[in-house]
Amino acid sequence: MYRYIGNKTKLTAVILDRIAELIGLNGTVADIMAGTGTVSYELRKRGYSVVASDMMTYSYHHLIVNLTLSEAPDFRTLISSGRLGILRSENSYEAVLMYLNSLPPVKSFFFEEFSPDGTPSNGGEPRKYFTSDNAAKIDSIRETINEWVTNSLVTPAEESLLKHTLIMAVNEIANISGTYGYFLSDFKKNATDSIVLKPLVFYPTNSEGHIVKQGFAEELASSISADLCYIDPPYMKRQYAANYHILETLARGDFPDAIGKSGLRDWWDQHSKLCTKTRGLQSFETIMHDLNAPYFLVSYSEDGLFSLEQLVQTFSKFGKVTTQEIDYARFRSNNSKLPKQLKEYLITVKR
Ligand SMILES: C[S@@+](CC[C@H](N)C(=O)[O-])C[C@H]1O[C@@H](n2cnc3c(N)ncnc32)[C@H](O)[C@@H]1O
Known part of the structure:
Protein backbone atom coordinates (compact mmCIF):
# COMPACT_ATOMS: atom_id res chain seq x y z
CA MET A 1 0.00 0.00 0.00
CA TYR A 2 1.77 3.15 -1.17
CA ARG A 3 -0.24 6.19 -0.24
CA TYR A 4 1.85 8.88 -1.85
CA ILE A 5 0.50 12.40 -2.34
CA GLY A 6 -0.24 12.82 -6.04
CA ASN A 7 0.45 9.17 -6.92
CA LYS A 8 -0.87 8.63 -10.44
CA THR A 9 -1.90 4.96 -10.19
CA LYS A 10 -5.51 5.79 -11.08
CA LEU A 11 -4.56 8.11 -13.92
CA THR A 12 -1.77 6.26 -15.71
CA ALA A 13 -4.05 4.95 -18.48
CA VAL A 14 -5.21 8.48 -19.39
CA ILE A 15 -1.67 9.88 -19.21
CA LEU A 16 -0.21 7.06 -21.31
CA ASP A 17 -2.97 7.37 -23.90
CA ARG A 18 -2.27 11.08 -24.23
CA ILE A 19 1.46 10.43 -24.62
CA ALA A 20 0.69 7.89 -27.38
CA GLU A 21 -1.53 10.45 -29.14
CA LEU A 22 1.29 12.99 -29.08
CA ILE A 23 4.40 10.96 -29.94
CA GLY A 24 3.17 7.50 -30.93
CA LEU A 25 4.22 4.26 -29.31
CA ASN A 26 7.97 4.61 -29.22
CA GLY A 27 10.61 7.14 -28.33
CA THR A 28 12.03 8.61 -25.15
CA VAL A 29 9.84 10.02 -22.41
CA ALA A 30 11.20 11.97 -19.43
CA ASP A 31 9.38 11.67 -16.10
CA ILE A 32 11.16 14.30 -14.03
CA MET A 33 9.12 14.27 -10.81
CA ALA A 34 8.63 10.55 -10.79
CA GLY A 35 7.85 9.88 -7.09
CA THR A 36 6.95 6.22 -6.60
CA GLY A 37 7.75 5.51 -10.26
CA THR A 38 4.22 4.46 -11.22
CA VAL A 39 4.18 6.40 -14.48
CA SER A 40 7.77 5.45 -15.36
CA TYR A 41 6.92 1.79 -14.86
CA GLU A 42 3.90 2.02 -17.20
CA LEU A 43 6.01 3.85 -19.78
CA ARG A 44 8.54 1.02 -19.65
CA LYS A 45 5.76 -1.55 -20.05
CA ARG A 46 4.47 0.23 -23.14
CA GLY A 47 7.94 0.06 -24.69
CA TYR A 48 9.24 3.62 -24.28
CA SER A 49 12.76 4.52 -23.20
CA VAL A 50 12.48 6.45 -19.97
CA VAL A 51 14.61 9.15 -18.36
CA ALA A 52 13.30 9.32 -14.80
CA SER A 53 14.26 11.55 -11.91
CA ASP A 54 13.09 13.03 -8.64
CA MET A 55 14.79 14.94 -5.84
CA MET A 56 14.13 12.24 -3.20
CA THR A 57 16.50 9.34 -2.50
CA TYR A 58 13.70 6.82 -1.93
CA SER A 59 12.33 7.72 -5.35
CA TYR A 60 15.73 7.00 -6.90
CA HIS A 61 15.67 3.45 -5.48
CA HIS A 62 12.06 2.88 -6.63
CA LEU A 63 13.00 4.07 -10.12
CA ILE A 64 16.05 1.82 -10.38
CA VAL A 65 13.81 -1.13 -9.49
CA ASN A 66 10.87 -0.09 -11.66
CA LEU A 67 12.94 0.63 -14.74
CA THR A 68 16.12 -1.42 -14.75
CA LEU A 69 15.33 -4.82 -13.24
CA SER A 70 13.67 -7.61 -15.22
CA GLU A 71 14.51 -10.32 -12.71
CA PHE A 202 9.47 -8.37 -11.73
CA TYR A 203 8.36 -7.17 -15.14
CA PRO A 204 10.38 -9.36 -17.52
CA THR A 205 11.15 -7.08 -20.49
CA ASN A 206 12.33 -3.63 -21.61
CA SER A 207 14.78 -3.08 -18.75
CA GLU A 208 17.55 -1.71 -20.98
CA GLY A 209 18.34 1.84 -22.04
CA HIS A 210 16.55 3.75 -19.28
CA ILE A 211 18.26 6.51 -17.31
CA VAL A 212 17.60 7.23 -13.62
CA LYS A 213 18.82 10.41 -11.96
CA GLN A 214 18.34 12.09 -8.60
CA GLY A 215 18.09 15.84 -8.24
CA PHE A 216 16.02 18.98 -8.63
CA ALA A 217 14.32 19.08 -12.01
CA GLU A 218 15.34 22.71 -12.42
CA GLU A 219 19.00 21.66 -12.17
CA LEU A 220 18.78 18.45 -14.21
CA ALA A 221 16.70 19.94 -17.04
CA SER A 222 19.60 21.05 -19.21
CA SER A 223 21.05 17.50 -19.17
CA ILE A 224 17.82 15.85 -20.40
CA SER A 225 16.58 15.34 -23.97
CA ALA A 226 13.37 13.47 -24.75
CA ASP A 227 10.54 13.24 -27.28
CA LEU A 228 8.16 14.25 -24.52
CA CYS A 229 8.65 15.41 -20.95
CA TYR A 230 5.97 14.47 -18.42
CA ILE A 231 5.88 16.73 -15.36
CA ASP A 232 3.91 15.70 -12.28
CA PRO A 233 4.74 18.48 -9.82
CA PRO A 234 3.65 18.93 -6.23
CA TYR A 235 0.47 20.98 -6.28
CA MET A 236 0.23 21.92 -2.62
CA LYS A 237 2.47 23.62 -0.04
CA ARG A 238 3.11 20.28 1.66
CA GLN A 239 6.74 19.40 1.12
CA TYR A 240 7.47 15.79 0.17
CA ALA A 241 10.74 15.78 2.14
CA ALA A 242 8.83 16.57 5.35
CA ASN A 243 5.92 14.23 4.68
CA TYR A 244 8.07 11.23 3.76
CA HIS A 245 11.09 11.87 6.05
CA ILE A 246 11.09 8.30 7.35
CA LEU A 247 11.26 6.83 3.84
CA GLU A 248 14.13 9.19 3.05
CA THR A 249 15.99 7.98 6.16
CA LEU A 250 15.45 4.36 5.09
CA ALA A 251 16.68 5.15 1.59
CA ARG A 252 19.77 6.99 2.81
CA GLY A 253 20.45 4.53 5.62
CA ASP A 254 21.57 7.35 7.89
CA PHE A 255 20.97 8.47 11.50
CA PRO A 256 19.81 12.09 11.35
CA ASP A 257 18.73 14.23 14.29
CA ALA A 258 15.00 13.64 14.78
CA ILE A 259 13.62 17.11 15.35
CA GLY A 260 10.50 18.22 17.24
CA LYS A 261 7.45 16.24 18.25
CA SER A 262 7.16 14.40 14.95
CA GLY A 263 10.88 13.58 14.65
CA LEU A 264 11.48 15.08 11.20
CA ARG A 265 14.97 15.05 9.75
CA ASP A 266 16.33 18.39 8.59
CA TRP A 267 14.86 18.47 5.08
CA TRP A 268 15.83 21.93 3.87
CA ASP A 269 18.22 20.45 1.28
CA GLN A 270 15.17 18.85 -0.39
CA HIS A 271 12.83 21.82 -0.12
CA SER A 272 10.86 22.20 -3.37
CA LYS A 273 10.26 25.61 -4.90
CA LEU A 274 7.25 24.13 -6.66
CA CYS A 275 5.49 24.01 -3.28
CA THR A 276 5.72 27.79 -3.00
CA LYS A 277 3.54 30.44 -4.60
CA THR A 278 6.47 32.80 -4.92
CA ARG A 279 8.87 30.57 -6.86
CA GLY A 280 6.83 27.75 -8.39
CA LEU A 281 6.06 29.36 -11.75
CA GLN A 282 9.70 30.38 -12.16
CA SER A 283 10.65 26.71 -11.68
CA PHE A 284 8.31 25.64 -14.50
CA GLU A 285 9.89 28.29 -16.72
CA THR A 286 13.43 27.11 -15.95
CA ILE A 287 12.51 23.50 -16.72
CA MET A 288 10.70 24.30 -19.97
CA HIS A 289 13.45 26.64 -21.09
CA ASP A 290 16.33 24.25 -20.33
CA LEU A 291 14.94 20.78 -21.11
CA ASN A 292 15.18 19.67 -24.71
CA ALA A 293 11.75 18.26 -25.67
CA PRO A 294 9.17 19.16 -28.35
CA TYR A 295 6.30 18.32 -25.97
CA PHE A 296 5.62 18.82 -22.27
CA LEU A 297 2.70 17.13 -20.57
CA VAL A 298 1.91 18.53 -17.12
CA SER A 299 -0.42 17.02 -14.52
CA TYR A 300 -2.00 19.49 -12.14
CA SER A 301 -4.90 19.58 -9.74
CA GLU A 302 -7.88 21.92 -9.58
CA ASP A 303 -7.06 22.71 -5.92
CA GLY A 304 -3.35 23.34 -6.58
CA LEU A 305 -1.37 26.43 -5.57
CA PHE A 306 -1.68 27.87 -9.08
CA SER A 307 -4.86 28.42 -11.08
CA LEU A 308 -5.22 26.91 -14.53
CA GLU A 309 -5.06 30.45 -15.97
CA GLN A 310 -1.70 31.12 -14.28
CA LEU A 311 -0.26 27.87 -15.58
CA VAL A 312 -1.53 28.39 -19.12
CA GLN A 313 -0.14 31.92 -19.17
CA THR A 314 3.28 30.69 -18.03
CA PHE A 315 3.40 27.68 -20.35
CA SER A 316 2.26 29.76 -23.37
CA LYS A 317 5.70 31.41 -23.38
CA PHE A 318 7.06 28.06 -24.59
CA GLY A 319 4.48 26.86 -27.11
CA LYS A 320 0.86 26.08 -27.88
CA VAL A 321 -1.08 25.00 -24.81
CA THR A 322 -4.08 22.67 -24.69
CA THR A 323 -5.84 21.40 -21.57
CA GLN A 324 -7.72 18.19 -20.85
CA GLU A 325 -9.84 17.91 -17.67
CA ILE A 326 -10.24 14.63 -15.82
CA ASP A 327 -12.52 13.92 -12.85
CA TYR A 328 -10.44 12.32 -10.15
CA ALA A 329 -10.92 11.12 -6.55
CA ARG A 330 -9.05 13.48 -4.21
CA PHE A 331 -6.02 12.28 -2.28
CA ARG A 332 -7.37 12.32 1.28
CA SER A 333 -5.94 11.52 4.66
CA ASN A 334 -8.36 9.40 6.71
CA ASN A 335 -10.01 12.28 8.55
CA SER A 336 -10.28 14.72 5.67
CA LYS A 337 -13.59 16.55 5.33
CA LEU A 338 -12.91 17.72 1.79
CA PRO A 339 -15.33 16.69 -0.96
CA LYS A 340 -14.46 13.52 -2.81
CA GLN A 341 -14.33 14.61 -6.45
CA LEU A 342 -12.09 17.17 -8.00
CA LYS A 343 -10.66 17.88 -11.41
CA GLU A 344 -7.20 16.92 -12.50
CA TYR A 345 -5.71 18.80 -15.47
CA LEU A 346 -3.50 17.31 -18.12
CA ILE A 347 -1.87 20.23 -19.89
CA THR A 348 -0.01 19.79 -23.17
CA VAL A 349 2.60 22.26 -24.38
CA LYS A 350 3.74 21.86 -27.98
CA ARG A 351 6.83 23.88 -28.74
C1 LIG B 1 2.93 14.49 -7.45
S1 LIG B 1 4.41 13.69 -6.94
C2 LIG B 1 4.78 12.62 -8.28
C3 LIG B 1 3.98 11.38 -8.19
C4 LIG B 1 4.36 10.32 -9.20
N1 LIG B 1 3.92 10.65 -10.55
C5 LIG B 1 3.79 8.99 -8.79
O1 LIG B 1 2.89 8.46 -9.46
O2 LIG B 1 4.20 8.49 -7.74
C6 LIG B 1 5.57 14.97 -7.10
C7 LIG B 1 7.03 14.54 -6.95
O3 LIG B 1 7.83 15.65 -7.30
C8 LIG B 1 9.01 15.61 -6.53
N2 LIG B 1 9.55 16.98 -6.57
C9 LIG B 1 9.04 18.09 -6.02
N3 LIG B 1 9.74 19.17 -6.37
C10 LIG B 1 10.74 18.73 -7.19
C11 LIG B 1 11.78 19.36 -7.89
N4 LIG B 1 11.94 20.67 -7.84
N5 LIG B 1 12.61 18.59 -8.62
C12 LIG B 1 12.45 17.25 -8.68
N6 LIG B 1 11.48 16.59 -8.03
C13 LIG B 1 10.62 17.32 -7.31
C14 LIG B 1 8.57 15.10 -5.18
O4 LIG B 1 9.63 14.49 -4.48
C15 LIG B 1 7.48 14.10 -5.57
O5 LIG B 1 7.98 12.80 -5.63
Missing part, protein backbone atom coordinates in the same frame (compact mmCIF):
# COMPACT_ATOMS: atom_id res chain seq x y z
CA ALA A 72 16.00 -10.52 -9.26
CA PRO A 73 19.74 -9.90 -9.19
CA ASP A 74 21.78 -12.89 -8.02
CA PHE A 75 23.38 -11.38 -4.88
CA ARG A 76 26.46 -13.36 -5.85
CA THR A 77 29.01 -11.57 -3.67
CA LEU A 78 26.78 -11.60 -0.60
CA ILE A 79 25.89 -15.27 -0.98
CA SER A 80 29.50 -16.31 -1.56
CA SER A 81 30.62 -14.28 1.48
CA GLY A 82 28.89 -16.90 3.63
CA ARG A 83 27.13 -14.11 5.64
CA LEU A 84 23.73 -15.76 5.15
CA GLY A 85 24.76 -19.24 6.40
CA ILE A 86 22.82 -22.16 4.94
CA LEU A 87 20.36 -20.94 2.29
CA ARG A 88 16.73 -21.94 2.60
CA SER A 89 15.70 -20.97 -0.92
CA GLU A 90 17.17 -21.54 -4.37
CA ASN A 91 16.14 -18.04 -5.33
CA SER A 92 18.89 -15.74 -4.00
CA TYR A 93 16.64 -12.69 -3.53
CA GLU A 94 14.14 -14.74 -1.54
CA ALA A 95 16.98 -16.26 0.50
CA VAL A 96 18.24 -12.76 1.31
CA LEU A 97 14.75 -11.65 2.38
CA MET A 98 14.31 -14.76 4.54
CA TYR A 99 17.61 -13.95 6.23
CA LEU A 100 16.62 -10.32 6.84
CA ASN A 101 13.15 -11.33 8.09
CA SER A 102 14.68 -13.68 10.65
CA LEU A 103 17.26 -11.26 12.11
CA PRO A 104 17.04 -10.68 15.86
CA PRO A 105 15.62 -7.19 16.63
CA VAL A 106 18.06 -4.42 17.59
CA LYS A 107 17.07 -1.46 19.78
CA SER A 108 18.74 1.27 17.77
CA PHE A 109 17.78 4.51 15.97
CA PHE A 110 14.23 3.61 14.82
CA PHE A 111 13.43 2.02 18.18
CA GLU A 112 14.65 5.06 20.14
CA GLU A 113 13.23 7.76 17.89
CA PHE A 114 10.06 6.28 16.43
CA SER A 115 8.60 3.74 18.89
CA PRO A 116 6.65 4.11 22.15
CA ASP A 117 9.36 2.39 24.24
CA GLY A 118 12.13 4.57 22.83
CA THR A 119 13.84 7.61 24.34
CA PRO A 120 14.05 10.36 21.70
CA SER A 121 17.42 12.10 21.70
CA ASN A 122 15.77 15.54 21.98
CA GLY A 123 14.30 14.56 25.36
CA GLY A 124 10.73 14.71 24.01
CA GLU A 125 7.85 12.26 24.39
CA PRO A 126 8.27 8.85 22.70
CA ARG A 127 6.80 8.72 19.20
CA LYS A 128 4.48 6.08 17.80
CA TYR A 129 5.28 5.64 14.11
CA PHE A 130 5.88 1.92 14.69
CA THR A 131 5.28 -0.61 17.43
CA SER A 132 8.45 -1.16 19.45
CA ASP A 133 8.84 -4.66 17.99
CA ASN A 134 8.57 -3.42 14.41
CA ALA A 135 10.93 -0.48 15.01
CA ALA A 136 13.59 -2.83 16.42
CA LYS A 137 13.15 -5.15 13.42
CA ILE A 138 13.50 -2.23 11.03
CA ASP A 139 16.71 -1.29 12.87
CA SER A 140 18.21 -4.72 12.45
CA ILE A 141 17.22 -4.94 8.77
CA ARG A 142 18.41 -1.51 7.74
CA GLU A 143 21.66 -1.71 9.68
CA THR A 144 22.40 -5.08 8.12
CA ILE A 145 21.78 -3.63 4.65
CA ASN A 146 24.08 -0.72 5.59
CA GLU A 147 26.80 -3.15 6.58
CA TRP A 148 26.47 -5.02 3.27
CA VAL A 149 26.65 -1.73 1.34
CA THR A 150 29.68 -0.48 3.30
CA ASN A 151 31.54 -3.73 2.67
CA SER A 152 30.57 -3.85 -1.05
CA LEU A 153 28.72 -7.14 -0.57
CA VAL A 154 25.79 -5.90 -2.67
CA THR A 155 25.77 -4.13 -6.05
CA PRO A 156 24.06 -0.73 -6.38
CA ALA A 157 21.03 -2.45 -8.04
CA GLU A 158 20.84 -4.99 -5.21
CA GLU A 159 21.00 -2.15 -2.68
CA SER A 160 18.14 -0.36 -4.47
CA LEU A 161 16.07 -3.55 -4.55
CA LEU A 162 16.57 -4.20 -0.83
CA LYS A 163 15.74 -0.61 0.11
CA HIS A 164 12.69 -0.62 -2.18
CA THR A 165 11.51 -3.89 -0.61
CA LEU A 166 12.06 -2.52 2.91
CA ILE A 167 10.17 0.71 2.17
CA MET A 168 7.22 -1.22 0.73
CA ALA A 169 7.12 -3.37 3.89
CA VAL A 170 7.40 -0.33 6.18
CA ASN A 171 4.48 1.35 4.39
CA GLU A 172 2.31 -1.64 5.34
CA ILE A 173 2.84 -1.31 9.09
CA ALA A 174 3.40 2.43 9.64
CA ASN A 175 1.08 3.99 12.21
CA ILE A 176 0.17 7.01 10.12
CA SER A 177 -2.75 8.58 8.35
CA GLY A 178 -1.63 8.95 4.75
CA THR A 179 1.80 10.55 5.18
CA TYR A 180 4.69 10.42 7.67
CA GLY A 181 4.16 14.07 8.66
CA TYR A 182 2.88 12.82 12.02
CA PHE A 183 1.99 9.52 13.72
CA LEU A 184 -1.38 8.42 15.12
CA SER A 185 -1.89 8.57 18.90
CA ASP A 186 -3.26 5.00 19.04
CA PHE A 187 -1.94 2.05 17.06
CA LYS A 188 -4.22 1.14 14.18
CA LYS A 189 -4.81 -2.49 13.24
CA ASN A 190 -2.27 -2.91 10.42
CA ALA A 191 0.43 -1.16 12.46
CA THR A 192 0.30 -4.01 14.99
CA ASP A 193 1.10 -6.65 12.33
CA SER A 194 4.73 -7.75 12.21
CA ILE A 195 6.83 -6.25 9.44
CA VAL A 196 7.64 -8.78 6.69
CA LEU A 197 9.79 -8.17 3.62
CA LYS A 198 7.98 -9.66 0.63
CA PRO A 199 9.60 -10.50 -2.71
CA LEU A 200 8.74 -8.21 -5.58
CA VAL A 201 7.30 -9.55 -8.82
